[in-house]
Amino acid sequence: MKDTATGPTTAVSNPPVQPMKAYFDTSDIVRISATKDVPQPTRQLEKLAKLIDVSKCIGCKACQSACIEWNDTKPEIEENVGVYENPHDLTPNMFTLMRFSEWENPETDDLEWLIRKDGCMHCEDPGCLKACPAPGAIVQYSNGIVDFIHDNCIGCGYCVTGCPFNIPRISQVDHKSYKCTLCSDRVAVGQGPACAKACPTQAIVFGTKEDMKAHAETRIEDLKSRGYDNAGLYDPAGVGGTHVMYVLHHADKPGIYNNLPENPRISPLVEGWKGVTKTAGLAVVGLAALGATLHGLFSRGNRPDEHDDDAAETLVVERRDPENGGHV
Amino acid sequence: MAPRPYYSERGDHIDSKAPVTVSRYRGFTRINHWITAATLILLAISGLALFHPSLYFLTGLFGGGQITRWLHPIMGVVLFFSFLLMFVQLWRLNMPKPEDVTWTTRIGDVVKGNEDKLPELGKYNAGQKFVFWAMTGLILLLIVTGVMIWQQFFAHYVPVPLRRIAVLLHALAAVAILLVFILHVYAAVWTRGTLRAMTRGTVTGGWAWRHHRKWLREIASRDTKGPAE
C-alpha cells in the first residue's frame, strides 16, 4: 500500500524516497470550463500559493531552467537581440519568464532593476476558464490550482482572450494551450513547485495561502524598514485574489514591473460575451427558428391564383396589357 | 448593345409560353447560391458548437473540437468569396427604388398577402433587398472579426484587447445573420413558388405577375421587341 502524500507546506523539503499516492485528484475540482453545475467536492483543500518576492530576485533564471526541466519542454533557441528576456516571451514551451525593466525612481534618482517572474497567476476567478468553450479543457481544484487538460483543448485561443494577465500560449505544433501548472503533478505528491525549489535566494516560496500571506507580511515589514514605504503584497481582489502572489517594493505602482496590471479583472467585454450574449442570443435564435417553422407549417402561404396566371398569359402570349387591354 | 434593363437582368427571359415560365437565375448563379447556403449552414452549426456549451456536442458532426475549430474559419473564407460572386451579380437590382418606400409602409398588406394594394415591383421587393444588404454587411463584419480571432494564423497580429472586441462582435453578428437567414428561408417558403427560382431557375408567369410585375413587364416587352430568335 502506498501512503497518501500530505499537501505541501513548503518547497524546500526533499522528496520522499518511497512512491506516494496523490493527495488530491479530479474529485477536488470546483470549476470546469464550459460546464454548468459542477458537483462540488465533499472536502475543501487548504488553499495554496506561490509567493514571489521581487525584491529578492537576482534574475538568475534558475526557476526557468527548473520549469523546463520538470515539465520536459524544449523552448526554441532564439536570437539575442540585446535584452535579458530569454526567450522573448512566454511560449507554449516556456511557462514562466523573467521580465526585466529598468526604472528610474523619481524620488531617489536611483536606477532600479526590476525583475518580475511572469507566468500564470492561478486566479481564484480565472478568466481563461470562463472564456473556454471546450468542456473540461480547463479545471480549477479547491486548493486554487488552475490546470489545462490538454486532451480536451481545441486550440481556439479563447483562454488568451479571457486571461487578464496575457498568459496562455497556443502551440503551433499540437494546437493546444499551455501555461504554468503550478506544478500540480508535484504538488499532488507533496512537493513544492520546481521553480520554487530551484530558487537560490528563496525569492520564490510556496505553501498554504495563509502562510504565504504571513510570510509576505514579514518581508513587507523588512522592506519598509529599509525605506520602501510603499512595499506591499500583490494579491489582486479583482480576480478574487491569486494563488501566485508578488511582494513588490513599489506595490502602489504595479505597472512599472513590466506592465503588471493595476486592477486586473475579467474584462467586461468577456463577461458580456460569455454572459448575456450567449443566453439571449441562443434564446432569440431558438425562438425565431421555432416560430418560423411552426408558422411555415400551418400558414397557407402566399400563392398565385388563376387571375395571376391568366394575366401573365395575356401579357406574354397575347402581348396585351392585362390591366388596360392595350398592346404592350 | 441594347441599353441596360432597369428592372431585370439582361439574361432574364421568357422560358416557355405554354404555360408561361420565366427564367430568373442561370445555372451558375444557382450553384453559387447553394454553395453560399451550404457554407452558411455549416458555419452556423460549427460556430454554435463553440458558442454555447449546450451545443458543444455539434462538434461531433465535424469529427471533434479540434477539427471544428480548424474548419470553421476555412469555410468562412469560402463563404466570403462565394457571396462576393453573388454580390457582384445581384447588387444592381438590389439598389433601393422609390416603390420600396411605399411597399415598406404597407408591410401589413405584405403580410396579409394583399398584393393588389402594393406597388408594382422590379426583380426584388424591399424585404429581399433588406436580406441582401443585411447579409452583405454581416458577412463583411464576420470575415473581418473572424480573421481577427483566427488563432492559428493571425493571433500574433491582433492585441488581446482588440480580440475581445472582435470575438464579441463576431458572436453578435452570428446571432444577427442567423435571424436574417431564418427570415430569408421563411419568406422564400411562404411566398409559394419562389424556391423553384433557385432550384430549376424558373418561376411561373403567375408568380412573376403577382410579385414582380415590373420585372415581368420588362422581360415581356423585351421578348417581343427583341431580335428574332
Ligand code: HEM
Ligand atoms: C466569414 C468568415 C468567418 C470567419 C473567418 C470566421 C472565423 C471564426 C473563428 C476564427 C472563430 C473562433 C473559433 C475557431 O477558431 O474556429 C469563430 C467563432 C464563431 N463563428 Fe465564425 N467565422 C466566419 C463566419 C461565421 C458565420 C457566417 C457564422 C454564423 C452563421 C459564424 C458563427 C460563429 C460563432 C457562433 C462562433 C462562436 C463565437 C463564440 O464562441 O461566441 N461565423 N469564427
Ligand code: SF4
Ligand atoms: S493568470 Fe490567466 S491563465 Fe492563469 S488562471 Fe488567471 S486567467 Fe487563467
Ligand code: SF4
Ligand atoms: S485554446 Fe484550449 S484551453 Fe484555451 S480556450 Fe480554447 S479549448 Fe480552452
Ligand code: SF4
Ligand atoms: S510552478 Fe511549475 S510549471 Fe509553474 S512556473 Fe514554476 S516550475 Fe514552471
